[in-house]
Amino acid sequence: MAAIEILGLEKSYTTGFFRNKLKTGLKPLTLTVEEGEVFGCLGPNGAGKTTTLKLLLGLVFPTAGTARILGRPIDDIEMKRWIGFLPEQPYFYDHLTPLELLDYYARLSGVDARERKAKVARALARVGMGEHGRTQLRKFSKGMLQRVGIAQAIVHDPRLVLLDEPMSGLDPVGRREVRDLVQELHDEGKTIFFSTHILGDAETLCDRVAVLNKGELRGVGIVDDLVREVKGDVEVVWTGAQAVGPIEALGARTKITGDVLRVVLPEAKLDQALDALRQNGARLTSVTPVRATLEDYFLSKIDDAKDGASADGAHATEVRA
Amino acid sequence: MIGRLWAIAFNTFREAVRDRVLYNLILFALLIVGASVLFGQISLDINRIVLINLGLTAISLFGIIIAIFIGIGLVSKEIEKKTLYTVLAARPVRRWEFIAGKFLGLVMTLMVNAGLMSVGFFAAVLYVSHGLGRADWPLVTAIYFILLQFVLITALALLFSTFSTPIFSSIFAFAIFALGTFAEDLRGFAQMAHGVTRWAMTFASYLVPNFAALNVISQVAHDTPVEPRLVLLNTAYVVVYATAVLTAAVWIFGRRNLK
Numbered sequence: 001m002a003a004i005e006i007l008g009l010e011k012s013y014t015t016g017f018f019r020n021k022l023k024t025g026l027k028p029l030t031l032t033v034e035e036g037e038v039f040g041c042l043g044p045n046g047a048g049k050t051t052t053l054k055l056l057l058g059l060v061f062p063t064a065g066t067a068r069i070l071g072r073p074i075d076d077i078e079m080k081r082w083i084g085f086l087p088e089q090p091y092f093y094d095h096l097t098p099l100e101l102l103d104y105y106a107r108l109s110g111v112d113a114r115e116r117k118a119k120v121a122r123a124l125a126r127v128g129m130g131e132h133g134r135t136q137l138r139k140f141s142k143g144m145l146q147r148v149g150i151a152q153a154i155v156h157d158p159r160l161v162l163l164d165e166p167m168s169g170l171d172p173v174g175r176r177e178v179r180d181l182v183q184e185l186h187d188e189g190k191t192i193f194f195s196t197h198i199l200g201d202a203e204t205l206c207d208r209v210a211v212l213n214k215g216e217l218r219g220v221g222i223v224d225d226l227v228r229e230v231k232g233d234v235e236v237v238w239t240g241a242q243a244v245g246p247i248e249a250l251g252a253r254t255k256i257t258g259d260v261l262r263v264v265l266p267e268a269k270l271d272q273a274l275d276a277l278r279q280n281g282a283r284l285t286s287v288t289p290v291r292a293t294l295e296d297y298f299l300s301k302i303d304d305a306k307d308g309a310s311a312d313g314a315h316a317t318e319v320r321a
Numbered sequence: 322m323i324g325r326l327w328a329i330a331f332n333t334f335r336e337a338v339r340d341r342v343l344y345n346l347i348l349f350a351l352l353i354v355g356a357s358v359l360f361g362q363i364s365l366d367i368n369r370i371v372l373i374n375l376g377l378t379a380i381s382l383f384g385i386i387i388a389i390f391i392g393i394g395l396v397s398k399e400i401e402k403k404t405l406y407t408v409l410a411a412r413p414v415r416r417w418e419f420i421a422g423k424f425l426g427l428v429m430t431l432m433v434n435a436g437l438m439s440v441g442f443f444a445a446v447l448y449v450s451h452g453l454g455r456a457d458w459p460l461v462t463a464i465y466f467i468l469l470q471f472v473l474i475t476a477l478a479l480l481f482s483t484f485s486t487p488i489f490s491s492i493f494a495f496a497i498f499a500l501g502t503f504a505e506d507l508r509g510f511a512q513m514a515h516g517v518t519r520w521a522m523t524f525a526s527y528l529v530p531n532f533a534a535l536n537v538i539s540q541v542a543h544d545t546p547v548e549p550r551l552v553l554l555n556t557a558y559v560v561v562y563a564t565a566v567l568t569a570a571v572w573i574f575g576r577r578n579l580k
Contacts, residue, residue: 013578057410060578077413085411091402093332095339107328108412152407162411 001071003160003191004033004056008065011051025051027216028065033193033208035070035159038186040202041195042298043212049195050088052212053164057085070160081110084153088164088195090145094138098124098148101137102155109156123155124148126184128177142169150178154185161185163194167201179205203294211301218301223294230292230300234270237262240282247276264290325414326422333426334433337391342430345383349438352379353445360449368449373460373542376442381467381538383438384431385498388471391430392478393490395423396570400579409579417571424479424567431471439464459541462552466535469559473530474498476566483574500525501532530562 011025026048033039041049054060056067056074072079092101102120111119124130127147132140137148146169153161166182167175175198182192182205196202202209203223210220219226236247239259248254250272252263261282265273270287277284337343356375360368399405408414446460447453477497481490500507507526514522535555537547 013580054410054579059406059410060580061576077415080411080413083411085407087403087406087410089403090407091404092407093336093404095336096332100335104328104332105407105412108325108408108414110324110413149407153411158411 001035002032002068003035003037003070004031004039004193005068006031006052006056006065007067009052009055009062009067010064011055011060012063024215025060026055029217031210031217031220033191035191036186036189037207038182038192038205039194040206040209041193041212042197042199042202042209042294043195044197044302046214047212048215049212050164051215053085053162053193053195057083057162081156082159084156084158084161086149086153086161086163086166089142089168090149092137092145092148092152095136097134097136098129098151099133101148102152105152106155111156119155119157123151126154126181127151143171143174146170147174150181158190160191160193163192165196166194167196167198175201199293199295199298209294211298213302219297226297227292227294230296231267232292232296233264233290234267235262235264235286235288235290236270236273236277237285237288238277238282239285240277240280243277243280243282246280247273250276260285322418325412325418326425329408329414329419329422330426330429333395333423334429337387337427337430342387342391343434343437345387346434346437346441349379349383350441353441357445357448369446370542372445372449374538376445377460377463377467377538377541380435380438380442380464381470381536384435384467384471385474387434388427388431388474389478389491389494389498391427392475393482393487393494395427395479396420396482396574397485397487397490398482406579416575420479420483420567420571420574424475427475427479428472431475432468435464435468435471456544459537459544459547462547463537463541465552466537466555469555470532470535472559472563473501473532473535473566476563476570477530480566480570480573483570483577497529498532501530502536503533504529504531505533531558534558 006029008028008030009026010028013023013025015021015023029048029052041052043049051060055062056069058074067074069079070082093104096104099120102123103116106116106120121130121133124133127150129144129147129151132144137145140148146166150163150166153163163182166178170178179201182194185192186205192205194205206223208220208222209226211218219229238261241256241261244254244256244261247263250265250269252265252269254261254263263273267289274284274287353372353376356372357368360371396405399408405419409416409419442464443453443457443460446457450457474494478490478494481493485493504526507522507529511519511522511526534551537551540547
């Protein structure tokens with residue numbers, strides 16, 4: 001069974017003083033997330049990631065389309081017993097302690113009174129907050145709040161966990177811990193759907209990803225398959241400084257180490273580069289494909305939306321950076 | 322459902338207590354003690370009248386102010402701080418349950434607050450009257466009517482909180498309270514007007530909550546009994562009015578996109 005089935009889900013908002021301007025939050029989106037998957041929803045700010053999550057969770061209402069979560073319509077309130085959600089930059093009732101907060105959420109989720117205490121303690125321990133259970137949340141740092149946020153998302157042992165920018169506000173150690181936790185939840189058979197713009201995390205964790213930009217789905221699939229779609233770069237190494245000019249005329253910058261020169265070029269320009277080396281009497285040492293990353297795929301999809309030539313230039317610069 | 326309502330109500334109550342809302346009790350205690358000592362020099366009857374007027378008005382006003390200032394943030398603050406995302410998004414909580422739980426939580430806070438004030442108030446009455454008897458029952462009725470006022474004003478503040486900012490909500494709530502206090506005068510003015518003005522004023526006078534009918538402080542201060550029929554009518558009026566206001570709040574909140 002699919003954990004999430006989205007069929008043509010769409011959201012437009014009216015804006016302006018007279019509510020006469022239409023703004024598109026999400027263009028018709030069709031997407032399926034299988035049960036047990038770790039699914040990443042990628043996109044720059046304003047891409048429609050959070051809107052998608054809010055539509056799925058009933059916080060905003062769709063203009064058109066439908067969706068099902070764990071086989072039930074998104075307006076079925078009982079389905080929510082089985083899902084957990086971490087909002088972006090979570091803010092909680094700061095008069096409560098983590099123990100009280102999680103107990104409150106567990107009550108609302110219908111966790112049995114006999115199990116509640118143990119589940120709350122376990123959730124806090126899993127995010128490394130076991131020792132801070134009795135401190136009021138108003139005294140916590142952003143990173144600690146993020147951990148509590150993750151704990152509240154899993155306290156009732158949900159089957160599907162939706163995380164909106166889960167690494168936001170965390171230091172490298174915290175990010176590593178969250179990655180490990182997501183992996184643990186995955187190993188327990190839970191479905192994880194998370195939005196992020198930190199591509200390294202998505203590449204490490206996700207079985208599949210979707211790329212959204214300007215409210216539109218730009219691509220979806222298994223990370224390796226998507227990366228293979230990207231025409232990669234090649235690294236060319238040679239000796240013979242006289243070829244530097246013609247090679248750099250192709251739009252790449254040469255790195256020089258002693259007698260050895262190297263350049264990274266788009267694969268499409270390889271033939272021209274080899275011709276330039278031959279014509280200038282340089283001695284070719286090696287040509288090595290540079291493996292494309294999820295970042296390359298992501299940027300290629302984001303650049304598709306930009307205008308032609310200028311977008312290509314920007315892409316090349318960003319990829320090398 | 323009851324468990325969820327109770328959880329939301331208790332959380333609202335706990336938040337109010339931890340935000341030191343009950344500190345107003347100290348001010349109330351000082352006021353009552355001060356009044357008892359100050360007016361204790363005057364004759365017994367006047368002292369009692371002043372104490373009842375002052376005590377019950379303070380219980381009413383303190384509660385109304387708390388109801389408005391907390392009520393206007395009950396929903397809007399949760400939206401602004403995004404705390405309700407974790408309640409409504411991934412918990413089996415219906416939007417009407419959230420509204421009802423918030424309402425019950427604030428009413429519970431006000432009841433506890435008024436209950437504690439009432440204890441102090443009756444202690445002061447006991448002190449100046451040298452005893453409490455059946456003749457003091459109207460005081461309980463007056464406090465009951467004050468509690469009914471709290472129910473009304475909480476429902477109204479909550480309604481405004483579902484669609485407006487706290488500043489505008491507080492302006493609306495105070496304006497409605499002021500108008501409602503003069504609801505019966507409005508009806509009198511309406512009778513003197515003509516044509517469309519008369520129709521509009523009559524409509525407005527019945528639309529605003531009739532806080533005047535819930536204020537029997539002056540009456541009980543002068544030991545005039547309150548008719549049981551008024552207790553019944555006022556209770557029915559508040560139940561119907563508050564239910565209508567809360568239904569409107571649920572209707573508005575149920576259709577709101579929580580962006």
